[in-house]
Structures are given as structure tokens and as C-alpha cells.
Amino acid sequence: MDLGAINPILLIAALMSAATPILLAATGELVVERSGVLNLGVEGMMIVGAICGFAIAVETGSPMIGFVAAAVGGAALSLLFALLTQVALANQVASGLALTLFGLGLSALLGQSYVGVKPPRMGDVDFGLLADIPVLGPILFSHDPVLYIGVLLVAAVWATLKLTRLGLILRAVGENHDAAHALGYKVVRIRTLAIMFGGALAGMGGAYISLIRVPQWTEGMTAGVGWIALALVVFASWKPWRVLLGAYLFGGITQLQLNLQGAGVAIPVEYLAMSPYIITIVVLVILSADRSAAPGSLGRTFHASN
Amino acid sequence: MIRLEKRPQPSRAFAYLTPVLAVLATFVFGGILFAALGKDPVQSILTIFWEPLFGEFAFFYRPQLLIKGAPLVLIAIGLSLGFKAGIWNIGAEGQYIMGALCGAGFGLAFYPAESALIFPGMVLAGAFGGWLWAMIPALLKVRFGTNEILVSLMLVYVAEQFLASMSLGLLKNPEGFGFPGSRNLQQYQSAHNAELIAGSGMHWGVVAALIAVIFAYVLLARHRLGFAVRVTGDAPRAARFAGVNPSRLILFCLGTSGLLAGLAGLFEVAGPAGQVSIDFNVGYGFTAIIVAFLGRLHPVGIVLAGLLMALTYIGGDIAQSQLGLPAAAIQVFQGMLLFFLLALDLFTNYRLRIGRVETA
Numbered sequence: 001m002d003l004g005a006i007n008p009i010l011l012i013a014a015l016m017s018a019a020t021p022i023l024l025a026a027t028g029e030l031v032v033e034r035s036g037v038l039n040l041g042v043e044g045m046m047i048v049g050a051i052c053g054f055a056i057a058v059e060t061g062s063p064m065i066g067f068v069a070a071a072v073g074g075a076a077l078s079l080l081f082a083l084l085t086q087v088a089l090a091n092q093v094a095s096g097l098a099l100t101l102f103g104l105g106l107s108a109l110l111g112q113s114y115v116g117v118k119p120p121r122m123g124d125v126d127f128g129l130l131a132d133i134p135v136l137g138p139i140l141f142s143h144d145p146v147l148y149i150g151v152l153l154v155a156a157v158w159a160t161l162k163l164t165r166l167g168l169i170l171r172a173v174g175e176n177h178d179a180a181h182a183l184g185y186k187v188v189r190i191r192t193l194a195i196m197f198g199g200a201l202a203g204m205g206g207a208y209i210s211l212i213r214v215p216q217w218t219e220g221m222t223a224g225v226g227w228i229a230l231a232l233v234v235f236a237s238w239k240p241w242r243v244l245l246g247a248y249l250f251g252g253i254t255q256l257q258l259n260l261q262g263a264g265v266a267i268p269v270e271y272l273a274m275s276p277y278i279i280t281i282v283v284l285v286i287l288s289a290d291r292s293a294a295p296g297s298l299g300r301t302f303h304a305s306n
Numbered sequence: 307m308i309r310l311e312k313r314p315q316p317s318r319a320f321a322y323l324t325p326v327l328a329v330l331a332t333f334v335f336g337g338i339l340f341a342a343l344g345k346d347p348v349q350s351i352l353t354i355f356w357e358p359l360f361g362e363f364a365f366f367y368r369p370q371l372l373i374k375g376a377p378l379v380l381i382a383i384g385l386s387l388g389f390k391a392g393i394w395n396i397g398a399e400g401q402y403i404m405g406a407l408c409g410a411g412f413g414l415a416f417y418p419a420e421s422a423l424i425f426p427g428m429v430l431a432g433a434f435g436g437w438l439w440a441m442i443p444a445l446l447k448v449r450f451g452t453n454e455i456l457v458s459l460m461l462v463y464v465a466e467q468f469l470a471s472m473s474l475g476l477l478k479n480p481e482g483f484g485f486p487g488s489r490n491l492q493q494y495q496s497a498h499n500a501e502l503i504a505g506s507g508m509h510w511g512v513v514a515a516l517i518a519v520i521f522a523y524v525l526l527a528r529h530r531l532g533f534a535v536r537v538t539g540d541a542p543r544a545a546r547f548a549g550v551n552p553s554r555l556i557l558f559c560l561g562t563s564g565l566l567a568g569l570a571g572l573f574e575v576a577g578p579a580g581q582v583s584i585d586f587n588v589g590y591g592f593t594a595i596i597v598a599f600l601g602r603l604h605p606v607g608i609v610l611a612g613l614l615m616a617l618t619y620i621g622g623d624i625a626q627s628q629l630g631l632p633a634a635a636i637q638v639f640q641g642m643l644l645f646f647l648l649a650l651d652l653f654t655n656y657r658l659r660i661g662r663v664e665t666a
Contacts, residue, residue: 105637
């Protein structure tokens with residue numbers, strides 16, 4: 001065992017990268033849930049995004065186009081969920097599960113010919129001299145662009161929800177869809193757009209795993225990150241900045257257990273690999289006492305005739 | 307102008323018709339999918355759904371129907387109780403693994419002793435393992451109000467890691483030349499869940515599934531607890547006034563589904579799978595969710611749905627070897643089925659009205 005081999009600066013830099021898939025997916029899901037919809041299909045949209053992004057990045061040679069494709073793929077799959085829950089008025093829990101089961105199958109089908117392929121590498125953003133600052137340089141200024149986009153998206157979602165009319169309407173629809181409908185807002189349309197936004201972000205989160213974190217394609221490679229993202233939204237009490245905090249917490253745990261595996265700690269690998277899931281449960285238990293922050297219409301089906 | 311009008315009562319006709327329509331729609335879109343993969347759609351569908359039942363080698367495949375259907379039905383029966391009451395156990399895969407580990411572990415502890423008591427003990431241990439694993443989300447929900455969907459699902463990943471640890475460590479076959487995986491239970495007579503009638507596919511898991519179906523049917527139709535399950539799902543507030551204790555219902559529904567999933571895992575590991583290995587579980591716990599919905603959360607429906615899903619597994623294997631249809635295509639096919647079912651269910655509760663909207 002050699003704990004000295006774990007460099008704290010590199011650990012913090014790596015945890016930001018480990019947190020990004022969770023951060024992207026959870027930010028998207030936060031918007032969906034604030035609009036009153038519970039989409040349990042995050043895992044399915046992530047894995048479809050992972051393969052769409054991977055395949056397109058390999059074919060075009062551009063990781064950035066890959067990320068765009070991942071967003072499109074995730075949004076397209078989420079449109080199926082929107083169709084089920086907003087048009088066909090199906091149960092949201094069941095539809096979300098269906099989306100995950102379908103997405104896992106679909107991604108495995110799409111990814112068959114991409115097993116073992118190496119994707120093009122995404123370069124880091126060049127901050128020039130900033131990257132040379134000791135300690136802060138490697139932590140803050142040596143990452144790929146998508147990581148910064150993720151943080152910016154949190155800020156954007158926060159600002160939109162808090163400061164704009166659009167955010168107000170979205171929250172109104174989520175808190176009380178009947179009242180929002182009576183005021184003349186198009187509940188179904190707004191929710192469909194929110195669902196697609198969530199799908200796009202989940203797709204990008206998935207692509208971050210297949211293109212940057214791992215980087216290669218294997219079946220079921222998201223391994224529950226989508227579900228952790230769902231838990232994170234509860235953890236964050238539906239507040240964007242807390243999503244960021246939570247994502248870094250989970251990213252830190254994931255990264256730390258990987259580093260501990262590498263350092264050869266006496267704990268068996270399997271028990272270390274369990275830890276992110278167990279800690280998710282513990283955090284859920286601690287925070288589930290307060291459910292007052294949940295949007296009022298969360299998970300309820302809206303039909304104008306009611 | 308097309309619009310939806312809520313039916314005063316859910317349509318009984320559509321409740322029965324939707325699964326059939328969903329299967330037909332899946333045939334059509336599945337056919338399109340197979341055609342897109344460059345396979346003859348009609349031949350693919352026939353290979354999946356006709357070949358195992360009436361084809362040349364049907365005598366070999368028909369018993370498989372029971373072997374693959376039993377765990378699906380067993381798990382789906384348990385899930386359906388919770389789903390009816392709005393209690394979502396989606397971690398059956400984890401409970402299945404833990405049941406298998408506890409049951410197999412109990413049996414292997416006695417190796418190589420032979421006794422008629424070992425197998426019944428394994429069954430109890432398997433049920434206990436699944437029940438215990440499901441009690442974690444149940445108790446957390448009752449005590450702290452934690453979301454049981456997320457907890458039960460997280461525990462699947464924990465169980466998978468635990469399975470890896472067990473098959474590489476504690477339960478590893480000491481005479482296995484270093485390969486991962488436990489001793490083969492099929493070669494340990496007292497622990498083997500053998501076929502009851504040779505060549506029929508009938509093993510103790512099938513018997514357990516049948517008992518579970520009858521138990522669930524009687525419970526839902528005749529017993530006060532079944533009434534509590536149904537009324538909680540339909541109207542939670544009314545259920546409280548009717549004196550239903552929500553906490554006890556959560557413990558019962560999650561506990562029962564965990565117990566049945568654990569049993570399914572034990573029967574699988576001691577019979578068809580034969581040994582604890584890293585990937586002996588093939589996702590029955592997740593497919594059972596589709597089975598429960600496709601069967602309309604009704605015990606008899608679940609039997610039919612379970613057999614149909616078993617057919618897609620068997621037919622999918624045949625199509626894979628004969629036509630080169632990828633295994634993932636079957637997974638997509640199963641997912642599609644659930645999609646169509648949920649979408650078409652619209653017509654159970656709503657009616658399409660075509661014509662002008664009358665002004666009030």
C-alpha cells in the first residue's frame with residue numbers, strides 16, 4: 001500500500017473530470033423535474049448519448065461534433081419519453097424505466113462495431129500562462145472544453161430559473177400545472193422542451209464517459225451514473241449550485257476509490273467499487289427527511305380536461 | 307380536431323386488448339428493425355416466435371420455456387404487488403443475486419455432505435437473502451422516507467460487486483484451477499435443483515412460480531391485504547381512511563418481491579446456471595418489470611407475459627445462431643414492447659373524440 005502515490009492536486013483535478021458526467025446529467029434532470037416531470041430514463045439517455053457521441057466522433061474524427069451528436073441522440077430518445085408521458089399520458093415511473101431498458105438495448109445494438117475502437121482525443125483548453133500557476137493551474141486550467149461547458153450550464157440554468165420569465169413559467173408549470181394551464185401557459189409544450197433539454201444534457205454526460213473518461217465503448221458502460229444523477233437532484237433539493245457541489249462530492253468519491261484501487265489498499269477492489277453506490281444511499285437517507293423543496297406537480301400526469 | 311376525453315370508468319375491453327395490440331405493434335416495428343439490420347423480417351419473427359414452439363427442434367426448446375419463464379414469473383409476481391400499490395421495487399436483479407449467493411453459500415457450506423435437508427435449507431436461505439436485500443429500501447423508506455426506486459436500484463450495483471467478490475473469493479471452487487466461479491451445484495446431488503420430470507424443464511422453481519401465482523391471485527381477489535394493495539394504488543388517501551397502514555404495506559410488498567426474487571435466484575443458480583459466477587445473472591430482474599406490466603399486474607396475465615418473454619429469449623438465441631441477429635436486437639425488441647404497451651394504455655383510460663370542440 002502506498003498512499004503517498006496519491007497526489008492531492010492531481011486527485012482534485014481528476015475529480016472535476018469524474019464529476020462532469022454526473023453534473024451534466026443531473027443539471028438536465030433538474031430542469032426536467034422543476035417542470036414537474038420525473039424522468040427515470042436518465043441512464044438510458046446517457047448510454048445512448050455515449051454511443052451516439054462515440055460513433056460520430058470516430059466517424060468524423062471530431063470529438064466536438066461527437067458531443068453535439070450525443071446531445072441530439074439523448075434528446076431524440078427523450079422525445080419518446082415525452083410522447084409517452086405528455087401525449088399518451090402514461091405513468092412517468094414506468095415510462096422512465098422503459099426508456100432505460102430500451103436505451104440499454106439500443107446502445108448495445110448501435111455499438112456492436114465500435115467495440116475496441118479508439119476515439120479521437122479531445123484536447124485541453126489552452127489557457128496559456130494560467131495553466132502554469134502552481135496548484136491552481138493543474139486544478140482549474142488544464143481541462144477539456146466540455147468540463148467548463150458543464151459548469152457554465154449550471155450557472156446558466158441557475159440564472160434562467162431564478163432571473164428570467166422563462167424560468168418563472170417553467171417553475172410555475174412544475175409547481176402547479178393546473179394553475180399554469182389556467183393562466184394560459186402551454187404545459188405540455190413547456191414540459192416537452194424541458195424533457196428534451198434533459199435528454200440532450202444526459203446524452204452529453206454519457207458521451208463524456210465514452211469519449212473522455214474511459215475513453216472507449218463497452219456495453220452498459222454508464223454503470224448506474226444516470227441513477228446517481230437522479231439521486232443527486234434529490235440531494236441538491238432541486239437547486240443548481242447544490243448539484244454542482246454534489247457532483248464534485250460524488251466525483252471525488254469515485255476518483256478516490258479508483259486511486260485507492262491503484263495504490264493497492266488492503267480493501268478488495270469490489271468493495272471499493274461499491275462505495276459510490278453505498279454513499280449515494282447514505283446521502284439519500286440523510287437528506288430525504290426534507291421533501292418540501294420538491295416541485296408540487298412532480299410526477300403527476302397533466303390532462304387539460306381535469 | 308382530435309381530442310382525448312377521460313372515460314368515467316377504465317375500459318375493460320381495452321385493458322385486455324392493449325397487451326395484444328402492443329405485441330402486434332412490436333411485431334411490426336421489430337420487423338422494421340430486423341429489416342434495417344439486413345435480416346428478412348418475416349423469417350426473423352418466425353424464428354423467434356414459431357421455431358421454439360412448433361419448429362423441427364421444438365422438443366428441445368419447449369422445456370426451455372419453463373426454465374426461462376419460471377424466474378421471470380416468480381419475480382414479476384412479487385413486483386406486481388408493489389407496482390399495484392405504487393411501491394416501486396426496481397432492484398429485483400440485486401435481490402435475485404443476493405438470494406442466489408445466500409442459497410448457494412448455504413449449500414456449499416455443507417459440501418461434500420449429502421442430506422435431504424440441504425436443498426430445503428438452501429431454498430430458505432435464498433428466500434431470506436432476497437428478502438433481506440429488499441428490506442434495506444423498505445426500512446429506509448418506512449423510517450426516513452427515502453425513495454425506494456433509487457435505493458433498490460443502487461443496491462443492484464452493490465450486489466453485482468458483491469457477487470464478483472464472492473465468485474473470486476469466498477465461494478470460489480478450490481478445485482477450479484484458479485478459474486473464477488463456485489463449485490458446480492449440478493454435480494452436488496443434495497444441492498442440485500434437478501428436473502423433476504426428465505426432459506420437461508420442470509424444476510422446483512417452476513413449482514414455486516405456480517404457487518406464487520395462486521398465492522397472489524387469492525391474495526388480491528380474496529384477502530384483506532390484497533384489498534389494501536389495490537386501494538392504496540387507486541386512492542392512497544382513501545386507503546388511510548380504510549385503515550391501511552402504509553408502512554406495513556411497504557414492508558410487505560418490498561419484502562415479498564425480494565423474497566420471490568431471491569427464490570428465483572436460488573433456483574437458477576442451483577439448477578440451470580449451476581454455479582455462482584461473475585455473470586450468472588442475465589437481467590431477469592429487469593425483464594421481469596416488463597413482464598409485470600405486460601401481464602397487467604394480474605397473476606394470470608403475468609404467467610402469459612412471462613412465457614412470451616421467455617419465448618423472446620429462446621427465439622432470440624436461435625435467431626442469433628441461425629440468422630446472426632445480434633443479441634442486443636432482442637433487448638431492443640423487449641424494450642419496444644413495454645413502450646407500445648404504455649402508449650396504447652391511453653385508450654384504457656381515455657377515449658378519442660374526433661370532431662369539433664363544442665364551446666362551453
